[in-house]
Amino acid sequence: MKKFYSLVAAVVFAATVNAQTFSVTEVAAEQFGTSTVSDITETVYPIDANLDYSFAANGANNTAFYPADGIRMYSVRATGEGNIMTITPKNGAKITELVVNAFSAAYAPAVTYSVDGGAFVPATWSGTTLTITGIEAATTLAIKNAHTGGSSNTQLRIPTFTVKYDLVTMAVGDVNATKANLVKNTVVSNNILFAAKADVQIVSMNGQVVKSASVNENTALDVASLAKGMYIVTGTVNGQAVSQKIIKK
Structure with missing residues (x-):
């Protein structure tokens, strides 16, 4: 991730507070390229200037990326403590909505989410679309592959997702x-x-x-x-x- 450094002189604006809403759709192939990435766990990726996201293995296989079907978040069927994706708002942004699109119904397992480090609570799928709304995540929004039971660990495969956030800016x-x-x-x-x-x-x-x-x-x-x-x-x-x-x- 590129880091930009400010000049010695401070930038001063005669400003008023201005709240605006942004919607960012992330296509996994645009973020990770056209090659398979078997471990994207330890790296932080910028979505835009006001959002970063990162991954935690959390006892499961490391999160991976495949061009054919996007981000693969693995489950641990014995505990429900699978891979976690964490989105971190910056610069005063507050995340108000997350829409996750699964590759297919077979790769849309149980998902839980946490706002600002709180307890994980269940999210609900509508077909292959999962929408988390009615939130104001000021520090983190995390989603977890919470699949349990069955005979295999089910992946959550995400080709695209959309983050909506409010930003109070200096206008x-x-x-x-x-x-x-x-x-x-x-x-x-x-x-x-x-x-x-x-x-x-x-x-x-x-x-x-x-x-x-x-x-x-x-x-x-x-x-x-x-x-x-x-x-x-x-x-x-x-x-x-x-x-x-x-x-x-």
């Missing part, structure tokens, strides 16, 4: 409407398009400067390497300080 008082325009596209895939010449900085929501550049009017800045999430783009246009929010998809 720079309606600058888009009241100040000079700096950024043309506020929802970004690979490039930020600029409406003015400026020396700009891109700042994460925890105040870290992740990219600096000098740009011209009608030029683009490559940000494909940045993690998904929200950022603030700052610069000076015609002597006026401008800050605009963007969302990196």
Whole structure:
């Protein structure tokens, strides 16, 4: 996981509190690539700038990834203490919903979940979709393969899952409407398009400067390497300080 380091100077915003809701759909093959990974237990993976997830073997085989059917979380049928996936919100995010899609009904075993380190409680499948909602996970949301009984350990196979979270952000008082325009596209895939010449900085929501550049009017800045999430783009246009929010998809 890439780590970005802030400049010595602090980034200060004249801000108001602004709560926004985000929904991130994670496709396992995009996260782990096209090759089989037999042990993804000890590594933390970033979903976007405000979410990480990790895995615990918890007495079972290590969690694995297979391109054909996604993440494989193993069970321990004697105890129900199978693999655990933990999602950790960052930067003040609170997870409000998790939707897990199983590869097939045969790989949708009993699942329990824990919010902020609390006791594990049962979750309910609807066919091959499991939805955990009505929560506000501020530190962790964990799901466990809780299968018990039978003659074999049943895997939970996850090709995709979706995390919804609320994020209280630093919103720079309606600058888009009241100040000079700096950024043309506020929802970004690979490039930020600029409406003015400026020396700009891109700042994460925890105040870290992740990219600096000098740009011209009608030029683009490559940000494909940045993690998904929200950022603030700052610069000076015609002597006026401008800050605009963007969302990196």
